[in-house]
Amino acid sequence: MPSMRAGPAAARVATARCIGHARGEPEGLTPTPQQLSLEKRHRQYHELGRYITNCLPKYIQQFSVYKDELTLCVAPNAIVQTCTFLRDHVNCQFTICTDIAGADYPGRSNRFEVVYHLQSPRFNQRVRVKTYANESSAVPSVVPIWPGANWFERECYDMFGVFFTNHPDLRRILTDYGFEGHPLRKDFPLTGYTELRYDEDKKRVVYEPLELAQAFRRFDAQSPWEPHGDGVRVPKLTDPQPAATEPLEAAKKP
Numbered sequence: 001m002p003s004m005r006a007g008p009a010a011a012r013v014a015t016a017r018c019i020g021h022a023r024g025e026p027e028g029l030t031p032t033p034q035q036l037s038l039e040k041r042h043r044q045y046h047e048l049g050r051y052i053t054n055c056l057p058k059y060i061q062q063f064s065v066y067k068d069e070l071t072l073c074v075a076p077n078a079i080v081q082t083c084t085f086l087r088d089h090v091n092c093q094f095t096i097c098t099d100i101a102g103a104d105y106p107g108r109s110n111r112f113e114v115v116y117h118l119q120s121p122r123f124n125q126r127v128r129v130k131t132y133a134n135e136s137s138a139v140p141s142v143v144p145i146w147p148g149a150n151w152f153e154r155e156c157y158d159m160f161g162v163f164f165t166n167h168p169d170l171r172r173i174l175t176d177y178g179f180e181g182h183p184l185r186k187d188f189p190l191t192g193y194t195e196l197r198y199d200e201d202k203k204r205v206v207y208e209p210l211e212l213a214q215a216f217r218r219f220d221a222q223s224p225w226e227p228h229g230d231g232v233r234v235p236k237l238t239d240p241q242p243a244a245t246e247p248l249e250a251a252k253k254p
Helices: 008-022 033-055 076-088 149-160 246-252
Strands: 060-066 069-074 096-104 112-120 125-133 138-140 163-165 194-199 204-209
Touching: 033 060, 033 069, 033 076, 033 125, 069 076, 076 112, 076 125, 076 138, 096 149, 125 138, 149 163
Parallel strands: 069 125, 138 163
Antiparallel strands: 060 069, 096 112, 112 125, 194 204
16 A cells, blocks of 8 residues: 555555455556546436436436536426526526537427536536527527526527527627628538628728629530540550561662
């Protein structure tokens, strides 16, 4: 056993080795303290996910745990009840909404996924809450629950076009006034729809429709690797034959 002067890190390593030997694991497969901590948090998040699901069976559709990340999936009409529970319940206390992100999956009927990232300083835990929407549906706002989510929802609306009901000031926050489209949608062109430039005659910045037209070009040039036309039969190449030398020798004779 290491001495106490070796520090707490060495003591944790020795403890992990003792646990590995007690389990009958080889020396090389002994879990590290980081792995033990990850397994512990994995179990904690599984217990928390089951606890929340049992408390809200009508709202939680499913939960998943990947390493030390807990994800809850709920319907849009249950987002306010779920977030209120996560904030106020004594065993949760997720009092901070660190971010609200969006994702676009055009192949789904509800193509937009809204993800709430929550943090509990009391228990040092994090949880993600996922819900869904499409172009014509809306998601209830969580600004009454976390006032700091105001700008997060505005950004999600600006980038993806997800509408949040009961939001106190739902308008664009990153793009300019009169901007057309939502830049983070998968069907939004990389060049956008308008061009921004400074007009010397008007002495101001102007918006113009973006011209994506290209001059007409023909791509029917012949290629040495592909046949073109009816084709021409090329004579078969043969080795050159030596020329006759008898007439030349006869000419040299006087």
